[in-house]
Amino acid sequence: MKFEKITACLDMYGCPNRCKHCWLGTTPNGNLSIDDLKFVAEQFRPFTDNLEVSDRYREEDYSYNYKELWRITTELSDTKTPHFELISYWRAVRDDEYVPWLSSLGVKAAQLTIFGDEATTDYFVGRKGAFQEILRTIEILFQYGIAPRIQTFIYKTNIAQLPYIQNLIETLNLEKRCADIGREFEFFLHQGSCSGENEKLYDVWITSDDMDKIPHKLIDLTLKHFGKSHIRDVLGDTEKELYNQLVLDSSTENIVTNKPVFYIDKDFNVYPNYETPSSFWCLGNLKTQGAEKILRNYVNNKSIAQNVKLTVPINKMVIKHGNPESMRLFGKRDYKNYILHKYCRAL
Ligand code: SF4
Secondary structure, eight states, X not given: OOBSOXXXXXXXXXXXXXXXXXXXXOOOOOOOOHHHHHHHHHHHGGGBSSEEEESOSSSTTXXXXXXXXXXXXXXXXSSOOOOOXXXXXXXXXXXXXXXXXXXXXXXXXEEEEOOSSHHHHHHHHTSTTHHHHHHHHHHHHHHTTOEEEXXXXXXXXXXXXXXXXXXXXXXTTHHHHHHHTTOOOEEEEEOOOSOGGGGGGXXXXXXXXXXXXXXXXXXXXXXXXXXXXXHHHHHOEEHHHHHHHHTTOOOOOOOOOSSXXXXXXXXXXXXXXXXXXXXXXXXXXXXXXHHXXXXXXXXXXXXXXXXXXXXXXXXXXXXXXXXXXXXXXXOXXXXXXXXXXXXXXXX
C-alpha cells in the first residue's frame, strides 16, 4: 500500500485558546516529546515516498521550542510546506524572537481573528486578554513588515459588532499601513463550518435576513478576498434551499485520496483531515494498531463517518436531520457534513 503523499499532523501541545467557533474542537492540550514526533514519522514512512510531518494541527508555534520543531519537522519531511499565514498571537506578545523568526521564514501576511470589541472577542476566544494581545500583535507584525489579515466569524450574537470592527480597521489605519509595506489589506467575514465547537452555535447561526446588517465596506473587502461577486456566494444558501436540493440527491461520497492528510491527537488517535477530529471519524490508534491498520481502515472507509458517507444517500440523512423551514445560511459542503455528523451521532 503506497500513497503519492502522506501528511501527518501531530497535536503535540494543543492551543492556548478555547474558541467558540473552533472546528478542530477544544480538546485538552498535550505535552508530547520529539520522540513521539519521530515515532509518527517512522510509522507512516513505509507507505509513501513523499512524507510531510507537522508538530501541530491547532495553534501554530504555541510551544516554546517552535524553532527546533520547525527544524526537526523539516528533517523528517520530504516536502515542507512554507509556514502558513497563521500565527500564534499568544506567542507574539510573549516572545521577542517570534515575529522576526516568522519574517525570516518569508511570512508576509498573518491572519488574526476578531469577533467584535474587547469583551466580545475575549468571550469568543474563551480567554481574557485575547483582544489586547491581537492589537499588540498587529503592531509587532508591522514592525517586521508583515501585514495583518483580519477574519471575523459572524453569528446573530455578534453581527451588531461589525460597525465596531469597521471602525477599528479605520482607526488602526490598516489599509494605508499595509500599502506602506507593499501589501494590500485583507479582511473577510463568514460563518465557518457548522462543525466542532461551531456546531453548538447553530441556534444563533446567521439567517438570510441578517445580510442587511453587514456594513457595505466589510462586504466589499470580503468579496475581494474570496474573489466573489455577491455576499451570498460567500455565505451560501438557506438551510431550506439546501434541504430542497438535497432531498432530490441520492448520491454518496468516497473521501479517500492518494494524498491524505491525517490528524493525530495527543493520545495518538488518527483522523482524516476532512472534518472535525471526532470519534466517528477515528481510524484507530497509532500506538496500539500501527499505521498499516490505520491506512487500511482509511482506504476501506472503516471510520463510522466515512462508511456512512459512502453508503447512506445524502437525501436519507437530510430527511432525518435537516430543517426544511430554517433560513440559516450554509455552504453546501459544510451543510452536508453538518447533517452527516448529526446522522452519525444518532446511530
Ligand atoms: S480556532 Fe485556532 S486558536 Fe481557536 S481554539 Fe481552535 S485551534 Fe485554537
